[in-house]
Structure formats: C-alpha cells, structure tokens
Amino acid sequence: MxxxxxxxxxxxxxxxxxxxxxxxxxxxxxVAAPTSTPTDTSGGGDGLSADIVGLWGEDAAGTPHLEFTSDGEVRGSDGCNGIFTTYTVEDGRLELAQYVSALKACPGVDSWLRGVRAAELDGDVLIALDATGARLGELSRAN
Missing domain, CATH: 1.20.5 (Single alpha-helices involved in coiled-coils or other helix-helix interfaces)
Incomplete structure (x- = not known):
C-alpha cells in the first residue's frame, strides 16, 4: 500500500x-500594474505630469509605444511584449516602477524599449532611459 x-x-x-x-x-x-497617482517631487511644478499624458510612438503590431495616463499608469509594448506599470515624476524626470512582462520571442522585432525604467521629455520627443540613465531610444508624441 x-x-x-x-x-x-x-x-x-x-x-x-x-x-x-x-x-x-x-x-x-x-500583467496588472500596481495603481498609483503620479507625484511630482521636483518642487518646480514644471507640469511634467500633465505633459507626459498621452500616446508616445505608434500603437501598432511590432512597434514600440508607451501610453501614460493622468492617474499614473503606463501601458505599452516593446514591439512584442506588453509593458504595464506606474510612474512618478522625480526631479524633472519620469521614473517607471519595476514591472513584469512576458518574454515572447518575436523574430524581426527590435525590443529596445524592454529595458525602460525612466524617461525625459524634449518637446514632443520622449527619451527612454534604462535603470542606469543610459539612453535606450526615442518615441515621438502620437498626437
């Protein structure tokens, strides 16, 4: 037995x-992202929280893009895998919370946006940065 x-x-x-x-x-x-409201700790009231809201890049298959909401959420794709997280504004820079993403294989897709952890704005261009502050690439404002 x-x-x-x-x-x-x-x-x-x-x-x-x-x-x-x-x-x-x-x-x-x-993956559901944690919820938060963007907090501007820069003390300058430079309106970065308001300026970032909207779609950056093109929301199309195989194309990297990020969409920032006024309530602090970020949704998008590196061109293959989804990105779902939250953001805050700290010292004039956008800081993205760590996130979990599927790692699907997508032949022919350059997934440079996968490592985004921060961002800065230069007019209608979002500059994506990794955790060390190194420049990953750029996304233009969609509207």
Whole structure:
C-alpha cells in the first residue's frame, strides 16, 4: 500500500506542476500594474505630469509605444511584449516602477524599449532611459 501511496503522491505532484506551467504559458502577458497617482517631487511644478499624458510612438503590431495616463499608469509594448506599470515624476524626470512582462520571442522585432525604467521629455520627443540613465531610444508624441 505504501508503494501505491507513493505513486499517487508523485502523480498528484506532477499534475500540479503541469497545471502551474500550463497556466503560465497560457497567459497573454497582460500583467496588472500596481495603481498609483503620479507625484511630482521636483518642487518646480514644471507640469511634467500633465505633459507626459498621452500616446508616445505608434500603437501598432511590432512597434514600440508607451501610453501614460493622468492617474499614473503606463501601458505599452516593446514591439512584442506588453509593458504595464506606474510612474512618478522625480526631479524633472519620469521614473517607471519595476514591472513584469512576458518574454515572447518575436523574430524581426527590435525590443529596445524592454529595458525602460525612466524617461525625459524634449518637446514632443520622449527619451527612454534604462535603470542606469543610459539612453535606450526615442518615441515621438502620437498626437
């Protein structure tokens, strides 16, 4: 009987692992972002929170883009994988909270925006920066 019990436990464990893996693989990559309201800690009241709201880049398949909302959310894509997070304004710079994204393979798509952690504005151009402040690329205002 202990042999049958051991087989049953192994079988249940394997089925549980398969269920977890299957659920993760079936996900479409949309991960809910934490909610927050953009906070401007620059002290300058430069209106960066208001200036950033809207779509940057083109919201089309295979094209990197980010959309900032007035309530502090960021949605977009690196051209292949979704980006869902929040942002704050600190010292005249946009800081994006860490986020989780699916890592689908998309042949022919340059996913340079995947590493975005901060941004600065230069008129109607958003300059995407990584965690070290290095420039990743640019997105133009869509409207």
């Amino acid at each position: 202990s042999r049958n019990l051991a087989r049953t436990l192994i079988g249940v464990t394997v089925l549980g692992l398969l269920a977890v893996v299957g659920t993760a693989c079936a996900s479409d990559g949309d």
